[in-house]
Amino acid sequence: MDFRLKPHIYFNSYMDSADEWRQALASQFDEFKFSVGDDVDDPDSVDVALVWTLPDRGLERFVNLRAILSLGAGINQLDLERLPKHVPLARLVDASLTRTMVDYAKTAVYRYHRRFHLFERQSRERNWTYIPPTLTAGTSVGVLGLGEIGREISFALRREGFNVRGWSRSPKELDNVETYTGRYGLTSMVGRCAIVINVLPLTGETRHILCRELFAHFSNGTCLINMGRGMHLVEADLLDAIDMGKVDDATLDVASVEPLPDSHPFWNHPNILITPHVAGASNPMTAVANVAANIRKALAGERLSQQLDVDRGY
Ligand SMILES: NC(=O)c1ccc[n+]([C@@H]2O[C@H](COP(=O)([O-])OP(=O)(O)OC[C@H]3O[C@@H](n4cnc5c(N)ncnc54)[C@H](OP(=O)(O)O)[C@@H]3O)[C@@H](O)[C@H]2O)c1
Numbered sequence: 001m002d003f004r005l006k007p008h009i010y011f012n013s014y015m016d017s018a019d020e021w022r023q024a025l026a027s028q029f030d031e032f033k034f035s036v037g038d039d040v041d042d043p044d045s046v047d048v049a050l051v052w053t054l055p056d057r058g059l060e061r062f063v064n065l066r067a068i069l070s071l072g073a074g075i076n077q078l079d080l081e082r083l084p085k086h087v088p089l090a091r092l093v094d095a096s097l098t099r100t101m102v103d104y105a106k107t108a109v110y111r112y113h114r115r116f117h118l119f120e121r122q123s124r125e126r127n128w129t130y131i132p133p134t135l136t137a138g139t140s141v142g143v144l145g146l147g148e149i150g151r152e153i154s155f156a157l158r159r160e161g162f163n164v165r166g167w168s169r170s171p172k173e174l175d176n177v178e179t180y181t182g183r184y185g186l187t188s189m190v191g192r193c194a195i196v197i198n199v200l201p202l203t204g205e206t207r208h209i210l211c212r213e214l215f216a217h218f219s220n221g222t223c224l225i226n227m228g229r230g231m232h233l234v235e236a237d238l239l240d241a242i243d244m245g246k247v248d249d250a251t252l253d254v255a256s257v258e259p260l261p262d263s264h265p266f267w268n269h270p271n272i273l274i275t276p277h278v279a280g281a282s283n284p285m286t287a288v289a290n291v292a293a294n295i296r297k298a299l300a301g302e303r304l305s306q307q308l309d310v311d312r313g314y
Helices: 020-025 095-113 118-123 148-159 181-190 235-243 284-300
Strands: 006-013 033-036 048-051 067-069 140-144 162-168 178-180 195-198 221-227 246-251 272-274
Touching: 006 020, 006 118, 020 284, 033 118, 048 284, 095 118, 095 140, 095 148, 095 181, 095 246, 095 284, 140 148, 140 181, 148 162, 162 181, 178 181, 235 246
Parallel strands: 006 033, 006 048, 048 067, 140 162, 140 195, 162 178, 195 221, 221 246, 246 272
Antiparallel strands: none
């Protein structure tokens, strides 16, 4: 087994702090080399790329690369076509990332459950209309995607007393969560929900899943929360669904083009809240143990944790 204790880690991100990651990795490895951006004097010796996006030059010059570790829970921000095909790719699992995603989901769900979105509209019109509060048990929330993040969102909402349903590719048994699979499962689930949250990975199968055909199965006045990726949503179809009353309001953390262009019709739309891709944030100190474990696996030639399954696409 080839198990060098001095990994050479290449780092590239405009979102994450290289200094924080260097410090975090120092808690895991007695010795390691850390190269950032274009500053790599011996590219042949790079073992692992820890990246949010690819550098302009790509990763080709790292001819002995053994693993690509995404700094995100998703991998779509990486230009997959430009990645060396023979090098395994893994996504990030981090307790802080999951926790911040759960908090975002709860905040957005409560905003709808307690009708703040309606009171925001009313207050802009100096309109004092009483809308009685209801108990969480009377609000049904559907979660698309029951992986690391969707599962925790479902449990957190259950703990708050919401009526929770969830949809995934493979069948799941989750305490007090009604689970669904398949196309029929999806359409019947969304019709039973007042709030639908998307936290799927972006794959060939899930691209544009939030579209006219799916909205047709929504109950009138459903609220949508998209925390997955912008390309899950057909943006023009959302505007139509709002006009038709199928969707009452949408909270969108992601957009097909980020930052959302100035001229985009979502800005200033009274039924749409935009947040600038802030739902989840990883923390090097909580994420580093999983990353270090994957670096050790890569050096030992073992399969990575959270390794991309190329056939599934996530
Ligand atoms: N907005 C943000 O700040 C932010 C931050 C972090 C992550 N995200 C997004 O959240 C996504 C999910 O992250 P995660 O860590 O929870 O991923 P994950 O653990 O891989 O879970 C993915 C879930 O989606 C399900 N799924 C995948 N393809 C499907 C399909 N075709 N039909 C039905 N279900 C399908 C999977 O089903 P199985 O359980 O059967 O495999 C699984 O339950 C990421 O890919 C990223 O896009 C966004």
